[in-house]
Amino acid sequence: MMTRIAVGACFTVSEIYKKLYAFFWMFVAAEAWFSEGRTNLIQHHIETKPGVVTDASDWGLGAVLSQGVEGVDRPVLSPQFCSNRLNAKDTCAVKPIKTVSVPRIVRSKYKYKYNVGSRKNIIVIKPEKFKVNEQKQFLKFGLINIRSLAPKAVIVNEMITDNSFDLLCLTETWLKPNDYFGLNESTPPNYCYKHEPRQTGRGGGVATIYSDILNVTQKTGYRFNSFEILLLNVTLSDMQKKSNVSLALATVYRPPGPYTEFLKEFADFLSDLLVTVDKALIMGDFNIHVDNANDTLGLAFTDLINSFGVKQNVTGPTHRFNHTLDLIISHGIDLTAIDIVPQSDDITDHFLVSCMLRITDQSINHLYLYSALNKIHCVKALNNIHLENSV
Known part of the structure; x- marks a missing residue:
């Protein structure tokens, strides 16, 4: 029914x-x-x-x-x-x-x-936090002579991320003035770079890859015949735009060879730098055997930096032939955790050198000013030292 x-x-x-x-x-x-x-x-x-x-x-x-x-x-x-x-x-x-x-x-x-x-x-998108970590306590620096960056760009990229470097200084990039591919490939996300290539001839070149939490500007006008240099002003600010740390960072490469001109030019550079900044960090491959107490250039260079009151922080070999060639020179700051890590010969014959800078007012509390008279006395003292023309 x-x-x-x-x-x-x-x-x-x-x-x-x-x-x-x-x-x-x-x-x-x-x-x-x-x-x-x-x-x-x-x-x-x-x-x-x-x-x-x-x-x-x-x-x-x-x-x-x-x-x-x-x-x-x-x-x-x-x-x-x-x-x-x-x-x-x-x-x-x-x-x-x-x-x-x-x-x-x-x-x-x-x-x-x-x-x-x-x-x-609808997907909830979290707003991006301010990149500067107000609680950041350290800046980590690295230094390596890479001996041709282009074929090792991926390795450098991983080196930065694996070691959590805030800045990595590179010497001997071997890049031409308009060669950016290797630099782009070696720079991780949220990082930037500055590069000073060798203008003529082959080889050379210095670069710095740095985190974009840092405000970095390049200081121009520094050119020398005996060494290559990239000079930067580095500032880390907190969320209130208050500067936590500001320093001059120089990446230096001195090729092997005659060094009389280098000692004079480097003294000129230090004299000019230290009257304009109270905090500075100089990192690079100097090709000077500062570990050898009988090396004439090593002794003269050590006397030079001591006369300016700056400190050379690296002890131990930084090259596979057991010499200390890659140096970290500081002025007005105290560095910690100096570390040297050997690398595979396929990468470079130099070692990776790193250090850390604590971001506190207490660790950055020195001010050194040197008059032109200091420079004159330093150069005169160097002229009295018998210098050879080979390493």
Whole structure:
């Protein structure tokens, strides 16, 4: 026996599918009202009340099927749950209808506006934090004679990230003035670089790769015949734009060979530098055997830096032939954790040298000023030393 029901009855469509009941429209207008109501449901947001249990999406497309979940039909449409855009006639038409809701297609009258179909699809993007860590306690520096950067760019990139260097000074990059590929490949994300290539001839070149938490500017006008130099001003500021540390950083490469001119030019450089800054760090390959107490150049260079009151911090071999060639010279700052790490001969015959600078006012509290008279006395003393023209 099949029972005929009207749309106003409270039977579900699933029961109709079981052929327990037949379905018909009580009057023609009801079908028209239903079509109009369905159109409104498709076009407008269905607003459900808090606490209403439903498996339907917040943004939905009204369908004429009942939603059965675990044997229970869950209606999502009734006058109190429908969009407030529906009038009494519309709600009358859809009152007995139980629906399932699926994600709707957004149709906006504004063609060039961006629309989001579902709030559930929104990804929360955390705002980027200020890059300067107010609690940063140390800056870590590295130095290596890389002997051709281009084929070892990936190695240098990993060297920076693996050791968490804030700055890495490179000597003998062997790059031409317009050769940027090797530098780009060796610079990790959130790092930058400065490079001073050798202007004529082959080889040479010095560079510094540094974290972008640092404010770095290059000081120009420093050119010497006997050594190559890249001089930078490095500043680390906290979130209040207050400078935590500011120092001059020089990356130096002195090629082997006659050194009389080098001693004079380096004395000139130190004299000019130390009257303009109170904190300085000079890192580089000097090709001077400062470890050899009988080396004439090593003795003369040690006397030179001692006369200016600067400190040479590296002890121990930095080259596979067991000489100390790569030096870290400091002025007005105290360095810690001086470390020397041998490298594979496939990378370079020099070792990786590193150090750390603690960022506190107590560790940066010295000021040395030298007059021109100091420079004159230093040069005179060097002239009295018998210098040879070979290492």
